Amino acid sequence: MRDEAGFTSFVHERSTGLLRTAVLLAGGDRGHAEDLLQGVLERMYAHWDRIDGPEAYARRALAHAAVNRWRTRRRRPELPLLDPDAGGPVPGDGAAAVDLRDALVRALLTLPPRQRAVLVLRYFDDLPEAEVARALGCSVGTVKSAASRGLATLRERSGHLELSLPGGTR
């Protein structure tokens, strides 16, 4: 007999966190993120009693679906919340740290899906490298190099803002 209460409890408690991950994995496209999450939860519901570690399962399934989805779709994600082509920060319109974070997120949303997924799982979900590798079906070495390349790209694209941080990092 299916553990209905367990599934409901899981969705109530974790769906917002998972949706946030999905939004990032989907490059900021809220609609596709919701599709991804709904699809993953439907599969989980069908096999609920056989799933060990539902949150890990869900994150793995989301990452897998997001990477493969975008690989298939070959389209730029929509950016309903932030426009990656928008200009730099407005002077005096926010703290430098906010500007830098803004720029980093903009840059992340334009990364290739797999590289973006590595950074999202590693720095948003705080998964260890081994689990990121497991989620994406690759080696730990691949995760390390993808994370390194992704961070380098973000650093490059946000460099002018990083300089403006109090106690700058460069």
Add this chain to the structure above:
Amino acid sequence: MNPKIEDELRAGLRAYTRDVTASPVLAAAVRRRQRRRTRLTLVAVPVAVAVLLVAGTGVLPRGGAPGPAPVPAAADEALLTRPTEGDLAGRADYLDAMVRVFLEGVRPRTAFGSVPAAPAGTERVGEPHVLWAGMTPAGNPSGVVVQKERTPTGTVIAIGYVGGGPYLAAVSRGGDLAGVFLSGQELLVVDRGEPLAWSYRHTYEPGGGIRLIETPVRFRDGVAVLTVPEGVDAGSVELVRPGGPPGTSRLLRLGNDPGTGPAGVRLAWGGGRDGFGESLWPVAGADRWPDPGPATREDYTPRRDQLRAAFHGPVDALPTDLPVTGWAEDLWYAYGATPDGRRLVATDLAAAGDPSRAYVVLTDDAGRSTVTAGGPIGRGDSVPVRVRLPDGQGWLVAAKGSALSWRTGTGPWTTAGTDAALLPATATEVRADTDPATPLR
């Protein structure tokens, strides 16, 4: 590698997603859709399947379920005719600016997230009215704009919260938000005729439930601007109806929420072979699991979902203002039975950003459960879990990977197993491996 970039990225991603919330009816939608899909497979009847995910519906309370509207939405009609108050109420140019910000939905370019749009087909009824215009204690010129709207499902009063800039921080429709953060440290609350209290501190009840320490919201000129004290995580701020029995349903919705609250730290004692999964540790009387049932049962090793249900059911039902349960991958469960025959299951839970505490659930054969919570767990403790069970049923102790032993007074040490153990009530000290003894008290 530049660690600063990583930290800023983490903060940026959290801020970017802070307004993203899943629909509260998601579980039902998934279940309905999956069942319908199964039925379609069987009878091959094309049916349009509704997707009930709700986009951009604002921020749900950190307790999980949506909080109720503070007062009936109809009462907000009175806001439309209330005189404009606040120390900037006489500044016509400022009032005009706030109305423009409200109507145009002005957001700062560096802000993350978006203000949910009005439902499709919404029409304004009459003109916007500035309810309050004033300077916050932090020096931000702010305001509140109200507007009657006709939506496809009825008439609502929209309340726009305008922050320094000025920019539109959030819009409450039909009373779905009880307050809105103008910044990470200031929460603007409109007086809608109902007493409210706010909180950023809490205490633990003996049974493990959490009670908020509440402060009445004092309105002035029709609003209250609550300043989150320095050093307090704004994510821990809650707005509630004062008094009454504890319950997470008391938590009211907040808009422009700066976060989900600090994350607690749990014992990372799970760790199956794949790094997730759980550690399941039998203690004394473990053959009581699963619950006594058919005599033909051959396997007395409980499945994790049985332990989970036995544990989380009673813990979820605790009278508590803040949730003390949650899902995580690094879970451990100790299970067994007490000398009086009650089944026992325990793990640690972190709530409200606090250090975790061990929770023990005892359940008798009639299905009656009691929950006992230990004190805050010290990360460096040799035996982190030490919970005195009720009714003289002994001590549950646990230390992952350690051989546990106990003694009474200065008597000889008695070995008690590895990882977790149930000690007699007379035990006065416990130790892990050859570490120094830890007193039981």
